[in-house]
Structure formats: C-alpha cells, structure tokens
Amino acid sequence: MIYNEKYETMNRKDMSALQLERLQHIVKYAYENVEFYKKKFDEIGLKPSDIKTLDDIRKIPFTEKKDLRDNYPYGLVAVPMDETVRVHASSGTSGKPTVVVYTKNDLEMWSENVARIVTAAGITKKDIVQISFGYGLFTGALGLHQGLEKVGATVVPASSGNTERQCMLLKDLGVTGLVATPSYAMYIAETLEKLGYDMDKDIKLKYGLFGSEASSREMRNELDKKLHLFSTDNYGLSEIIGPGVSGECEYKCGMHINEDHFYPEVLNTDTLEPVPDGELGELVITTLTKEGMPVLRYRTKDITSLDHTPCKCGRTTVRMGRIRGRVDDMLIIRGVNVFPSQIEGVLMEMPEVGNGYEIIVYKEGYTDKLEVHVEVADANLITDYHKLEQLQDKIKKNLRVVLQIDAIVKLVEPQSLKRFEGKAKRVTDLRNVYK
Numbered sequence: 543m544i545y546n547e548k549y550e551t552m553n554r555k556d557m558s559a560l561q562l563e564r565l566q567h568i569v570k571y572a573y574e575n576v577e578f579y580k581k582k583f584d585e586i587g588l589k590p591s592d593i594k595t596l597d598d599i600r601k602i603p604f605t606e607k608k609d610l611r612d613n614y615p616y617g618l619v620a621v622p623m624d625e626t627v628r629v630h631a632s633s634g635t636s637g638k639p640t641v642v643v644y645t646k647n648d649l650e651m652w653s654e655n656v657a658r659i660v661t662a663a664g665i666t667k668k669d670i671v672q673i674s675f676g677y678g679l680f681t682g683a684l685g686l687h688q689g690l691e692k693v694g695a696t697v698v699p700a701s702s703g704n705t706e707r708q709c710m711l712l713k714d715l716g717v718t719g720l721v722a723t724p725s726y727a728m729y730i731a732e733t734l735e736k737l738g739y740d741m742d743k744d745i746k747l748k749y750g751l752f753g754s755e756a757s758s759r760e761m762r763n764e765l766d767k768k769l770h771l772f773s774t775d776n777y778g779l780s781e782i783i784g785p786g787v788s789g790e791c792e793y794k795c796g797m798h799i800n801e802d803h804f805y806p807e808v809l810n811t812d813t814l815e816p817v818p819d820g821e822l823g824e825l826v827i828t829t830l831t832k833e834g835m836p837v838l839r840y841r842t843k844d845i846t847s848l849d850h851t852p853c854k855c856g857r858t859t860v861r862m863g864r865i866r867g868r869v870d871d872m873l874i875i876r877g878v879n880v881f882p883s884q885i886e887g888v889l890m891e892m893p894e895v896g897n898g899y900e901i902i903v904y905k906e907g908y909t910d911k912l913e914v915h916v917e918v919a920d921a922n923l924i925t926d927y928h929k930l931e932q933l934q935d936k937i938k939k940n941l942r943v944v945l946q947i948d949a950i951v952k953l954v955e956p957q958s959l960k961r962f963e964g965k966a967k968r969v970t971d972l973r974n975v976y977k
C-alpha cells in the first residue's frame with residue numbers, strides 16, 4: 543500500500559518542479575527569518591532570488607552540527623516561540639545537545655512522512671505496534687508514535703529498557719510490529735529465547751521497523767530469522783526532523799526518501815561535488831517545508847548513495863542505500879579506511895559467531911592495532927582450545943579479505959559483552975586518549 547499516492551508516485555518532472563518551488567520559498571523564508579542564514583548569504587553576496595534552478599542549491603553554504611551547537615538553543619528558530627509546540631534534542635557525544643523545535647504544521651508534516659514509511663513497511667490500522675525506542679528528547683519514539691497513530695495502528699508505547707517486560711508485552715498484547723534499534727531488537731530476541739518464549743505460538747510479530755543506527759545486511763537477516771518477522775530499515779535525523787526522512791518498502795532495495803519535503807544531495811567527501819547515482823558519498827539534506835527550524839544543506843556525515851531507477855512498489859521517489867557508516871565513524875587504521883559495519887558484516891555471516899562484538903583500536907608504539915572481541919555462538923567451544931584457535935584464525939582470515947588488514951581476534955563467552963537498549967556503541971578508539 544502507498545500512503546500518499548500523489549506525492550509518492552509523482553513523475554520526475556512534476557517532482558522537480560515542486561522541489562524548485564519549495565526550495566525557492568524556503569530559502570527566502572530562512573533568509574528573512576533566521577539571522578544565521580542572512581549573515582551567511584550576505585557574506586558571499588548570495589540572494590534568495592539567485593536560486594533559479596535546483597542545481598543552484600550548490601551556491602548555498604552548508605549547515606553543520608557545529609552551527610546548531612553555536613546557536614544553542616534557539617538561534618536557528620524562524621518563528622516566535624509562541625508558534626512552537628515541541629522541542630527535541632539529540633544527545634551528542636560531548637557538550638550541549640543540538641536542539642530542534644517544531645510548529646504545529648511541522649508536527650503534521652512529520653507524522654505524514656512517518657505514516658508513509660510505516661505504510662511502506664507493511665503496517666496498517668490492523669497492527670499493534672510496540673515502540674521500544676526511548677521516549678523523551680530523542681525523536682525516534684514520539685516520531686514513530688504520531689505516524690503510527692496517523693495510519694490507525696494501535697501503539698504500545700513501551701519505551702526502551704526492562705527487556706523482560708518488553709517480551710511479556712509482545713506476547714500478552716499480541717503485538718504484530720516492533721520498533722527498535724537493530725541492536726535492541728537483537729537483545730529482545732535473545733531475551734525471548736532465554737526466557738523460553740515459543741516464537742510460533744507465543745509471539746505474533748510480523749513486522750520490524752528498525753532504524754536509528756547502522757547495521758549490516760547480515761545482522762538484519764539474523765534479526766528476521768530470530769524474531770520471525772519482515773524488517774525494514776528506516777532513516778532520519780533530529781536536525782532534519784527525526785524518523786520519516788526515508789524508509790524501505792517491501793522490496794528492500796533502498797530507502798525511499800520523502801523528497802517533496804527533504805531534498806537530498808550525495809557529495810564526494812573530498813571534493814564536495816555531487817556523485818552519480820550508485821556512488822557513495824556524504825548525504826546532504828535541505829528541508830523544503832519545515833517552518834520552525836528550516837535547515838539548508840545540512841551535512842549529515844552519513845555515507846550512502848542514491849538510486850533513481852523505478853522501484854517495483856510503484857513509488858517514484860529516489861532511494862538511498864543502506865548507511866555504510868558516518869564520515870566521523872570511519873577508522874583509519876594503518877592508512878586503511880575501515881567502517882565498523884564492514885566488521886559486523888563479516889562476523890554476522892559466520893554461524894559459529896554470536897551476536898555481540900566490540901572493536902578496540904589502540905597504538906602499540908607507533909603502530910595502530912585493531913582488536914575485535916567476538917562472542918562465540920556455542921558456549922562449549924570455550925573449553926575446546928583447538929577449535930577456539932581454528933575459529934579465531936577463520937575470523938582473522940575473513941576480516942583480512944574484507945578489510946585488507948590484520949586484526950587481533952579475541953573470543954569470549956556467548957552473551958558476555960555489553961547489550962544496548964538504544965543505539966549501540968561498539969567502537970572504542972584509544973589512539974587519541976591522552977596518556
């Protein structure tokens with residue numbers, strides 16, 4: 543099913559015309575209502591009227607996370623505060639969070655976009671959907687909540703944490719859809735197994751709406767198998783709106799971007815020039831319709847590619863590939879670029895390997911060392927030294943094929959590494975830690 547036929551199946555010519563009209567409007571609106579944009583435009587002598595084609599978007603300076611921080615909390619807001627109705631924030635690893643505000647129209651636009659992606663994922667008004675994202679300043683829970691209610695699904699606002707209770711709710715309430723980060727979904731799957739739930743009799747899950755963090759295709763497949771469901775990947779970020787920017791349909795061939803609201807560009811990370819479809823680069827997004835806090839050319843730091851080829855589902859919107867990592871997640875180890883998701887991909891393909899892993903990077907003298915701690919799937923292996931050594935060698939070899947560098951592999955007992963109730967943090971880079 544398609545939630546909004548008019549916009550989701552619009553032909554390219556009409557979509558481009560609509561995008562240009564909205565772009566011209568939002569640029570003028572941002573210039574006239576946000577001092578930050580006016581200053582940026584004036585500095586380079588750019589006027590809103592200079593945006594005559596969609597390609598002219600490249601004349602506009604980028605906006606970065608730092609700009610939101612520097613203007614904390616309300617510096618980029620375009621409306622008087624009595625027009626705003628909601629605040630969200632993303633936690634950020636250091637210092638102040640980045641704050642985003644919404645007007646009533648923004649909330650309406652947001653739930654429309656989430657309604658589209660949950661419909662693409664297969665959810666209808668018949669479904670009972672448990673939201674296992676943390677409620678609060680994080681956009682994930684409330685964002686999905688509004689969109690799911692808009693399609694008429696029954697929402698179970700479980701929030702994250704208390705995993706045994708999550709399992710009980712899944713069973714007792716006859717939940718058919720689960721919303722979570724992939725790592726928390728895996729934790730829930732392990733807990734269901736541990737507590738002896740029968741996945742056929744006790745649990746009625748059909749759909750998994752996963753998102754908010756990168757995960758490998760292999761991890762997705764593992765989740766589908768363990769939870770007996772069909773899952774889709776969903777992308778978004780608070781600075782732009784939250785979830786609802788893009789999501790997969792039943793064909794799982796990329797995430798359809800709601801491009802009548804969020805204009806995407808994918809740029810080469812060195813030259814910042816656009817790359818052709820299929821080539822990886824950094825995703826840059828411009829909000830075309832947001833009132834409270836319009837954002838022009840936001841550098842997401844997320845690495846993906848675009849695909850304009852027609853999709854079998856009938857939607858004509860451009861699709862973005864699975865996020866390969868973030869520009870700032872990329873580890874440079876002995877001169878080689880390594881994305882944590884590549885390591886996850888290798889591990890999750892091996893049946894002898896469990897679900898938990900950790901990546902540690904450090905220096906020994908002047909040399910970078912990559913250490914990967916991996917849970918084995920079968921606890922009996924831990925006492926069999928010979929088999930352990932064999933598995934360790936196999937993992938090392940498989941990692942070398944993909945990464946082109948050697949890793950130190952340490953095997954640990956099943957389910958002994960940290961589990962996550964939200965976004966996972968599996969990488970520790972000790973190279974920059976002051977000693």
Ligand code: DLL
Pocket residue numbers: 632680681682683752753754755756757775776777778779780781784785786842844865868
């Ligand atoms: O994570 C919004 C969201 C909530 C999306 C729920 C989907 C579902 P932030 O907390 O601001 O917002 O984090 C945004 O998370 O720049 C990506 O690096 C990462 N991210 C989000 N979705 C995906 C995904 C929400 N599907 C940051 N795959 C983004 C990979 C993702 N990474």
